[in-house]
Amino acid sequence: xxxxxxxxxxxxxxxxxxxxxxxxxxxxxxxxxxxxxxxxxxxxxxxxxxxxxxxxxxxxxxxxxxxxxxxxxxxxxxxxxxxxxxxxxxxxxxxxxxxxxxxxxxxxxxxxxxxxxxxxxxxxxxxxxxxxxxxxxxxxxxxxxxxxxxxxxxxxxxxxxxxxxxxxxxxxxxxxxxxxxxxxxxxxxxxxxxxxxxxxxxxxxxxxxxxxxxxxxxxxxxxxxxxxxxxxxxxxxxxxxxxxxxxxxxxxxxxxxxxxxxxxxxxxxxxxxxxxxxxxxxxxxxxxxxxxxxxxxxxxxxxxxxxxxxxxxxxxxxxxxx
Numbered sequence: 001x002x003x004x005x006x007x008x009x010x011x012x013x014x015x016x017x018x019x020x021x022x023x024x025x026x027x028x029x030x031x032x033x034x035x036x037x038x039x040x041x042x043x044x045x046x047x048x049x050x051x052x053x054x055x056x057x058x059x060x061x062x063x064x065x066x067x068x069x070x071x072x073x074x075x076x077x078x079x080x081x082x083x084x085x086x087x088x089x090x091x092x093x094x095x096x097x098x099x100x101x102x103x104x105x106x107x108x109x110x111x112x113x114x115x116x117x118x119x120x121x122x123x124x125x126x127x128x129x130x131x132x133x134x135x136x137x138x139x140x141x142x143x144x145x146x147x148x149x150x151x152x153x154x155x156x157x158x159x160x161x162x163x164x165x166x167x168x169x170x171x172x173x174x175x176x177x178x179x180x181x182x183x184x185x186x187x188x189x190x191x192x193x194x195x196x197x198x199x200x201x202x203x204x205x206x207x208x209x210x211x212x213x214x215x216x217x218x219x220x221x222x223x224x225x226x227x228x229x230x231x232x233x234x235x236x237x238x239x240x241x242x243x244x245x246x247x248x249x250x251x252x253x254x255x256x257x258x259x260x261x262x263x264x265x266x267x268x269x270x271x272x273x274x275x276x277x278x279x280x281x282x283x284x285x286x287x288x289x290x291x292x293x294x295x296x297x298x299x300x301x302x303x304x305x306x307x308x309x310x311x312x313x314x315x316x317x318x319x320x321x322x
Contacts, residue, residue, distance in 0.1 A: 005275045005276075005278065007139055007141065008087065008090075010135075010139055010272065010275060010276055011084050011090050011094075011139055012084065012085055013272055013275075014084055014132075014135055014136070014139065014272060015080075015081045015082070015083070015084025015085040015090075015093070016081065016085075017081075017132075017263075017264070017268060017269065017272070018077055018078075018080045018081030018084060018097065018132070019077075019078060019081030019082070019085075020081075020256075020263070020264060021077045021081075021262065021263045022074050022075070022076075022077030022078030022079075022080075022081055023074075023078070024256060024261055024262055024263065025070065025073055025074035025077055025262060026074045027259055027260070028259075029259055029260050030070045030074070030262075031066060031067045031070050031071075032066055032067075033063045033066050035066065035070070035260075036059060036062040036063050036066050036069070036070075037059065037063050039108060039262070040055060040058065040059035040062070040107070040108070041059070042110070042113075043055060043107065043108055043109055043110030043113075044056060044059070044110060045110065045113075045115075045116045046110070046113075046115035046116035046117065047110055047111070047115050048115070051106075051111075054107075055107055055110065058107055076096075076100065077100075079093075080093050080096055080097045080100070081093075083096070084097075091140075091141065094136045094139060094140060095136075097132060097133070097136045098133050098136045098137065101129045101130070101132035101133035101136065102129070102130070102133050104129040105127050105129035105130045105133065108129065108262075109127045109128070109129050109130075111127070112124070112125055112126045112127025112129075112130055113125065113127065114126065114127075114166075117169060117171050118169070118171045118172065118177075119166060119169075120163065120166045120167060120169075120172045120215075120250075121163045121166070121215065121219065121242070121246045121250065121266075122178065122181055122182065122246055122249070122250025122251070123181070123250060123251070124250075124251050124254075124265055124266050125162075125163050125166055125266075126159055126162060126163065126266075127266070128254070128263045128264075128265060128266050128269055129263075131159075131266060131269040131270065131273065132269065134155050134159075134273070135269065135272060135273060135276065137151070138151065138152050138155070138273075138276050139276070152276060152277050153226045153227060153277070155273075156222075156223060156226050156239075156273065156277055157223040157224060157226065157227070158223075159223070159270075159273075160219045160220070160222045160223030160239065161219065161220060161223040161224070163216075163219050164215075164216040164217070164219035164220045164223070165216075167212040167213070167215055167216035167219075168216070172212055173208060173209045173211075173212035173213070174208050174209075175206045175207070175208045175209060176205075176206050176208055177208050178204055178208040178211045178212060179200075179201045179202070179203075179204035179205050179206070179207070179208060179211070180201065181201075181250060182197050182200050182201040182204065182249050182250060183197055183198055183200075183201030183202065184197075184201075185197050185249065185250060185251070185252045186198055186201075186252070188255070188257070188258040189252050189255075189257055189258070190257055193248070193252060193253075193257070196248065196249065197249060197252065200249050215242075218238060218242060219242065221235060221238060222235050222236075222238050222239040222242060223235075225238070226277060229279075232277075232279060233278070233279070236274045236277055236278055239270065239274050240270075240271050240274045242270075243266070243267045243268075243270035243271050243274070244267060244271070246266070246267060247264075247265050247266065247267015247268065247270070248267065251265035251266065251267060252265075253265055253267065
């Protein structure tokens, strides 16, 4: 994968996001039983029975000692972030982050809420934890570039095309639902963000169906556009704009200003994903072949001597009989 941003810079950016997650996990609200009961209770909604049962058992274990468990979880996320910032430990941090991210996605996020009605890009699909795991794989140094590029394109398409399919759910394209989701997301947010939510929600109003169609169509273009070099940059740029939109409006940066947010949402992760896929500019300067250096050029018209003969070749000499 030929990136315009160096892999080490992307590792550092991912490490900063992990550090933010870890620091958010140290908020006072996270040390109480209400946090684990609430977040795992939400994650349990809509899950098939075996998964729901396992999630219920884990919730029962965590609520018995919430402060101790939260300290472990928060510390682990900070350690992953610090490990990514330091070059010599970045590989180990990536390795540790994959199973942890998948575990959080399955247990803490309930597969990103994909089994729950009403989940969409606005609400954080496909889940921030899943994107952490995907980015860790794409930044792994030993994967061959062509394989890495194929994996990145497939994952990008899966995220955006899958999100487009979610807009087909009846609740997601109901007339008043998207506007209400955005408006309600402003509660508890800073004044500027609350105003932005209310204004956008009122603008959409009862046009939820048109909004869902537009969002779904744009997501398809973003996902499919990376497969063609001519449309790749345009598709990724549109993806960045959509990530900014849903990250600010639908998700309100994960609600981190409320004191109960665990991460800044999928917006920053989707933007980082876009930078991973962004192609570097190919050099337009091509090396010239068989060019004789200027200093060694000879004007054979002005020099009566014959041109030099390459070593290993013979030359026929003709004698002029006077």
